[in-house]
Amino acid sequence: MxxxxxxxxxYGELEVLHGVSVRIDDGDFIIVRGKSGSGKSTLLKIIGGxxxxxxxxxxxxxxxxCRYKESEMVKxxxxxxxxxxxxxxxxxxxxxxENAALPMIYNxxxxxSALIRAGKLLKxxxxxxxxxxxxxxxxxxxxxxxxxxxxxxxxxxxxxCDEPSGALDPLGAKSVMKLLKxxxxxxxxxxxxxxxxxxxxxxxxxxxxxEGRLTER
Amino acid sequence: xKHHKRVVFLTSFGISVAIACMLSVRFLSDGVKxxxxxxxxxxxxxxxxxxxxxxxxxxxxxxxxxxNSGTVSFISPRTVEFLESGDETYTVYGVNSxxxxxxxxxxxxxxxxxxxxxxxxxxVIGSKVKxxxxxxxxxxxxxxxxxxxxxxxxxxNGSYDNAVLIPNRYPHPSEFLFTCAYSEDDELIRNxxxxxxxxxxxxxxxxxxxxxxxxxxxxxxxxxxxFISGISLFVSLSGLVSVTYITGINRKREWGIRKSCGAxxxxxxxxxxxxxxxISIIGFLFGAANSLLITAVxxxxxxxxxxxxxxxxxxxxxxxxxxxMTAGIVPAWNASGKSIADCIDT
Ligand SMILES: Nc1ncnc2c1ncn2[C@@H]1O[C@H](COP(=O)(O)OP(=O)(O)OP(=O)(O)O)[C@@H](O)[C@H]1O
Ligand SMILES: [Mg+2]
Numbered sequence: 428m429x430x431x432x433x434x435x436x437x438y439g440e441l442e443v444l445h446g447v448s449v450r451i452d453d454g455d456f457i458i459v460r461g462k463s464g465s466g467k468s469t470l471l472k473i474i475g476g477x478x479x480x481x482x483x484x485x486x487x488x489x490x491x492x493c494r495y496k497e498s499e500m501v502k503x504x505x506x507x508x509x510x511x512x513x514x515x516x517x518x519x520x521x522x523x524x525e526n527a528a529l530p531m532i533y534n535x536x537x538x539x540s541a542l543i544r545a546g547k548l549l550k551x552x553x554x555x556x557x558x559x560x561x562x563x564x565x566x567x568x569x570x571x572x573x574x575x576x577x578x579x580x581x582x583x584x585x586x587x588c589d590e591p592s593g594a595l596d597p598l599g600a601k602s603v604m605k606l607l608k609x610x611x612x613x614x615x616x617x618x619x620x621x622x623x624x625x626x627x628x629x630x631x632x633x634x635x636x637x638e639g640r641l642t643e644r
Numbered sequence: 645x646k647h648h649k650r651v652v653f654l655t656s657f658g659i660s661v662a663i664a665c666m667l668s669v670r671f672l673s674d675g676v677k678x679x680x681x682x683x684x685x686x687x688x689x690x691x692x693x694x695x696x697x698x699x700x701x702x703x704x705x706x707x708x709x710x711x712n713s714g715t716v717s718f719i720s721p722r723t724v725e726f727l728e729s730g731d732e733t734y735t736v737y738g739v740n741s742x743x744x745x746x747x748x749x750x751x752x753x754x755x756x757x758x759x760x761x762x763x764x765x766x767x768v769i770g771s772k773v774k775x776x777x778x779x780x781x782x783x784x785x786x787x788x789x790x791x792x793x794x795x796x797x798x799x800x801n802g803s804y805d806n807a808v809l810i811p812n813r814y815p816h817p818s819e820f821l822f823t824c825a826y827s828e829d830d831e832l833i834r835n836x837x838x839x840x841x842x843x844x845x846x847x848x849x850x851x852x853x854x855x856x857x858x859x860x861x862x863x864x865x866x867x868x869x870x871f872i873s874g875i876s877l878f879v880s881l882s883g884l885v886s887v888t889y890i891t892g893i894n895r896k897r898e899w900g901i902r903k904s905c906g907a908x909x910x911x912x913x914x915x916x917x918x919x920x921x922x923i924s925i926i927g928f929l930f931g932a933a934n935s936l937l938i939t940a941v942x943x944x945x946x947x948x949x950x951x952x953x954x955x956x957x958x959x960x961x962x963x964x965x966x967x968x969m970t971a972g973i974v975p976a977w978n979a980s981g982k983s984i985a986d987c988i989d990t
Contacts, residue, residue, distance in 0.1 A: 477904065478985040497909060505906035516901050516988060533906035577905065 428453055429474065429585070429616075434483030435639075436469055443469045445639035447483070453584070454614040456607070458627050461636030467620045468513055468589050470636065474618065475510045475587045476500060505534045509578030513589040513620075515570035517562040523549060523573045524558045531580040541580070548576035552606060553599075567594035575603060585616040592621060604629050655887045656927035658880035659964065663931025664938065665873035667960060671939040673866035674951040680858055682949070691746050693849045694820040694837075701816035702840060707740075710822065715832045717825045718742040721817035727782055727808065734773055736782055738812035744768075746821055749804065754791030757811060766790040768809040780808060877964075880927070885971040888920045892979035899979050900987025909980040916976035917969045924968020928961050 429451040436444040443466040451457065451474075461467050472478035473485065476492045484491045487503070495503060509530075517526045527545035532538055549558055552572040562570055571594050578586060588607065592600030604619075604626050611617045619630070627633050633644045696702045707719045723738035743749075744756045749768075757766040767780060767787040771794065778789040793804050824833070830848070837846060899912055936952065943950040 472985060477983075477988075501903075501906065501908040504904070510904050512904075512988060516897070516904075518898050518901055529902065529905040529907075533902075533908075533911060581906075 428488055430484075430486040431474070432484040432486065434473060434480040434485065436466070436473060436478070436480050442639055444473070444480070444641075447639075447641045449634070449641055449643070451585075451616060451618070453616055454611065455616050455618075455632055456611045456630045457616075457618045457632045457634060458630035459618060459620045459634045459636065460622075460624070460627070463622075465636045466639060467636055470641070471587050471589050471618065471620055474585075475508055476504065477510065505530070505581060507584045509581070509583035509586040511571075511574050511578050511586075511588040511591050513593070515562070515567070515574040517565075517570055517573060517577075519562050522559045522561055523554060523565065523569075526562070527573060527577040527580065529580075530577060534581050545576070545580065548579055549573065551579075552576045553602065568596070568599050571595065572599075572603065575606070579610065582613070583615065586610060586618070588617070588619045590620050590622065592623065592626065597625075600626070651887055651891065652923055652926075655880070655884050656923045656930065658883050659877070659924055659927025659968075660930035660934065662873060662877035662880045663928050663960060663964060664934035665876055666870060667932060667935030667957070668938040668942075669866065669869040669873055670956055671935060671950075671952055672942055672948075673862060673869065674953070675939065675943050675948040677859060677862045677866075678951055679948040680862065681855065690823050691821055691851050692824065693851070694822065695847045695849065696818040696820075696841065696845065697847065698818070698841065698845050701814070701818040704812060704815055704817055706840065707820060710833065710836060713832070713836055715825055715836065716822040718746050719820055719822035720746065721812045721814070722819045722821055723812055723814045723817045724819075725782070727780075729774070729780075732772075732774065732806065734770075734806050734808050736808045736810060738814055738817070739809055740812060743809070743821065746823055750794045751791045752794045754789065757790050759811070763790075764811050764813075766811070768793060770803075770805040770807045771795040772805040773808055782808065782810065785813075877967075881924070881967050881971050884920060884923060884968060885975070887923070888916060888972045888975040889978075892916060892975035895979070896982065896987045898987075899982060900984045903984045903987070912980035913976040916979060917972045920972030920975075921965050921968040924964045924971070925961070927968075928964040932957055932961065 431447055431449050431451075434444060434447045435442070447470065459467050459470065469478065473480050476485070476495070479493050485493055487507075492500070492503065517523075518529075521529075524542055524545045527548055528538070528541040531541035531544060536544070546555075546558055549555060552575055554569060554572055554576065557565060557569055557573075560569075562573075565573060571591060575588065575591055578588070586607070591607070592603050595603060600623070607617050607619060608629055619626070635642045635644060704721055707721060710716045710719055720740045720743035721738060722743070725736040725738070727734040727736050737743075741756060741759050751768070752771065754768075756768055757763040765785060765787055767782075767789055768791045769775065769780070769789050771792060773780075775789055780787045780789065787808075787810055793807075795805065796803065824830075833848070899907075902912060902915075939952065940950060942948070
């Protein structure tokens with residue numbers, strides 16, 4: 428369970444988030460909406476411990492992750508967190524399968540079994556024909572699905588996705604949302620940023636971000 | 645490392661050149677040294693030279709006194725005359741039969757002369773000496789050629805190609821060549837000498853000392869050359885530092901991705917150290933292979949011994965791995981210290 432208390436973030440003069448307080452329960456499926464530039468990605472990064480907030484607390488089971496030591500942060504990331512960035516962020520000289528296997532390898536899984544499992548995950552997101560392709564040989568949507576497969580490797584208790592369906596056609600987007608719903612059914616928290624109001628129905632909660640403030644519908 | 649093949653190639657190429665230089669210098673100079681030493685051995689580095697500085701020399705039978713005292717095992721006088729014959733000038737050495745063995749001279753035909761009285765008009769000539777019907781006139785005496793030396797017979801005194809060796813005919817030679825019966829018999833010899841000569845009237849030169857000084861020079865040369873190629877290794881390693889540094893920065897995004905996938909600082913540092921160590925080892929392997937090739941070719945061309953020490957190879961390999969890793973420390977530290985947000989800013 429996570430609680431965000433009074434979080435604020437500024438980029439220089441620009442105040443992107445202001446006094447955001449919200450509670451995330453285990454098993455929530457949250458859709459985050461807002462105009463471009465409203466701070467959706469920023470909020471997601473703060474939740475994922477990628478970006479420290481300028482003020483406020485991010486409590487994970489009661490402990491402020493901003494106070495984590497480097498090693499505790501690494502451990503938390505490995506065990507509890509899956510993160511899909513807005514752009515796919517794959518390592519260009521590793522194949523799709525090797526990219527997808529990375530979190531498992533860093534989590535101590537033997538390379539062989541990590542690769543086997545990565546293959547299964549890629550199949551799940553519909554990339555069974557693209558396992559050995561390099562990122563440059565993948566379409567935007569394929570790369571994004573590969574990044575999703577990668578985020579699922581360690582069965583994280585919280586999955587953060589920044590516009591996972593942004594680069595997909597409606598059909599592909601739908602299959603990704605179904606996949607996330609499936610992950611959610613294992614009582615995993617899923618937070619998804621999306622532009623498309625059509626996907627709001629998948630979540631049990633919807634957050635609106637505007638002018639630095641978060642409102643829940 | 646697949647991502648920057650060309651840079652990896654160029655850097656390890658630089659390292660391999662430096663390593664090849666360093667190792668070939670080492671192996672070649674080892675070869676030169678051992679060739680020199682065996683050559684010196686052949687030339688009789690155990691031979692000593694007694695130079696008498698008195699105008700009237702010392703009686704020739706002095707040699708027998710030394711020989712009988714048991715301090716020397718071989719001794720021969722050596723007198724020098726010059727013989728003009730047509731366009732050529734020959735050097736005529738007056739010696740006894742021990743001389744041939746001491747100086748390791750070899751015949752291509754005939755035989756050496758002995759010390760018997762009936763051999764006193766025989767001579768041994770160098771391969772380039774011309775005679776008419778095997779007879780040479782030296783002074784007022786005719787000498788018959790008993791043997792001809794092999795070509796390129798030389799000792800520390802030079803080549804014997806243009807030399808004529810005759811039984812010594814001077815009663816007071818001023819130079820003797822001898823080999824000690826025991827290696828450290830100087831004192832005994834000097835004691836005997838003192839009965840005939842004062843300290844300032846003679847000098848003993850040991851060829852062994854000469855070979856020692858040749859070795860010293862060779863060692864010094866090796867050191868200088870190794871130092872120079874060591875500098876080139878240093879230069880190529882600083883190339884490696886800048887490569888790891890630049891790739892460390894260029895691959896910022898990769899570090900962000902890896903961290904978001906659960907890599908800690910340790911994993912990223914390890915990855916970069918292994919990469920820079922690998923570049924260095926690849927360079928070493930190519931360099932070592934090349935150095936063996938260079939050494940083999942040169943020792944073949946220069947007719948030297950091919951000396952190759954696995955220990956040196958191993959040490960250099962270890963050194964380059966360590967230096968490669970060291971080159972990666974600072975870049976790896978910097979690369980791993982960035983936060984994910986700094987690395988990925990979308
Ligand atoms: N590293 C940064 N430095 C300065 N300003 C930034 C930085 N990152 C984001 N911003 C600014 O903060 C604001 C919010 O950015 P953010 O990426 O969170 O928006 P977003 O809601 O995800 O937009 P989009 O829907 O286009 O992805 C934007 O105005 C952006 O220009
Ligand atoms: Mg965004």
